[in-house]
Amino acid sequence: QRISAWQDFARRLAHEIKNPLTPIQLAAQELDETYDGENEAYRKKLEHARAIIEEEVATLRRLVGEFSSFAKLPRADLSPSDLCDLAHGIQDAVPAILEDVGRGTPAPVEVRVTCATEPIRVRMDPMMLKRGVDNLLRNAIQSVYEAHPSGGGEVLVRAYRTEASGFIEVRDNGPGISRENWDRVFDPYYTTKTEGTGLGLAIVKKVVLEHGGQVRLDRAPEGGARFSIELPLMDSP
Ligand SMILES: Nc1ncnc2c1ncn2[C@@H]1O[C@H](COP(=O)(O)OP(=O)(O)OP(=O)(O)O)[C@@H](O)[C@H]1O
Numbered sequence: 001q002r003i004s005a006w007q008d009f010a011r012r013l014a015h016e017i018k019n020p021l022t023p024i025q026l027a028a029q030e031l032d033e034t035y036d037g038e039n040e041a042y043r044k045k046l047e048h049a050r051a052i053i054e055e056e057v058a059t060l061r062r063l064v065g066e067f068s069s070f071a072k073l074p075r076a077d078l079s080p081s082d083l084c085d086l087a088h089g090i091q092d093a094v095p096a097i098l099e100d101v102g103r104g105t106p107a108p109v110e111v112r113v114t115c116a117t118e119p120i121r122v123r124m125d126p127m128m129l130k131r132g133v134d135n136l137l138r139n140a141i142q143s144v145y146e147a148h149p150s151g152g153g154e155v156l157v158r159a160y161r162t163e164a165s166g167f168i169e170v171r172d173n174g175p176g177i178s179r180e181n182w183d184r185v186f187d188p189y190y191t192t193k194t195e196g197t198g199l200g201l202a203i204v205k206k207v208v209l210e211h212g213g214q215v216r217l218d219r220a221p222e223g224g225a226r227f228s229i230e231l232p233l234m235d236s237p
């Protein structure tokens with residue numbers, strides 16, 4: 001399958017990048033620490049170069065960490081659960097995500113989470129699916145916050161059901177995604193953000209497929225993006 005070929009690639013890439021990092025860092029330390037010349041300006045230059053190398057090595061290590069956690073994404077462990085419980089769990093996570101996106105002060109974005117009063121019974125791995133919906137919510141908040149930095153951004157997370165399926169959708173009033181990119185956004189490493197890894201939606205897709213479900217993207221009634229996850233309903237008990 002396409003996603004698991006990417007996972008394999010991520011694993012190998014992570015490995016190839018990780019191995020040389022320690023020797024690079026040690027070599028930079030060595031150069032800096034063993035200089036015993038008199039040239040003060042040169043000693044400063046060495047220190048500066050070492051700091052840059054160490055910082056960039058740390059960044060690469062973090063990136064490699066992301067790659068390998070994508071490569072190691074576990075198999076879903078499915079059990080009967082209620083999509084509304086998932087929605088409530090997401091509700092609890094909202095303040096922390098707003099704080100994260102606003103870098104310490106909560107981003108002024110209005111987030112509503114709704115669910116039907118009746119349980120929506122599906123088979124799911126609650127932790128993995130929550131991770132997926134969390135990624136969708138984070139994306140939505142980031143994009144409306146960027147579009148409306150001083151308020152006015154709105155995100156709706158809604159769980160509902162039809163005859164045969166349970167749904168959880170995340171939609172926003174941000175800039176949306178142009179139609180020609182609707183497929184690409186799910187590709188691993190596709191990102192338009194300076195600090196993005198582009199793995200968020202690839203993880204969502206993988207998680208949803210493991211649930212025997214589907215994830216779709218279209219335009220939200222509010223004008224932004226709408227991502228909806230569809231899961232088969234369990235037969236009534
Ligand atoms: N709600 C949204 N509104 C507008 N664009 C979106 C939205 N969600 C995703 N995108 C687009 O899809 C791209 C891929 O999203 P994805 O979550 O996979 O990676 P990312 O958010 O860029 O990086 P990361 O998730 O690692 O922080 C984003 O860079 C953005 O361009």
Ligand SMILES: [Mg+2]
Nearest residue numbers: 135139200201
């Ligand atoms: Mg993301």
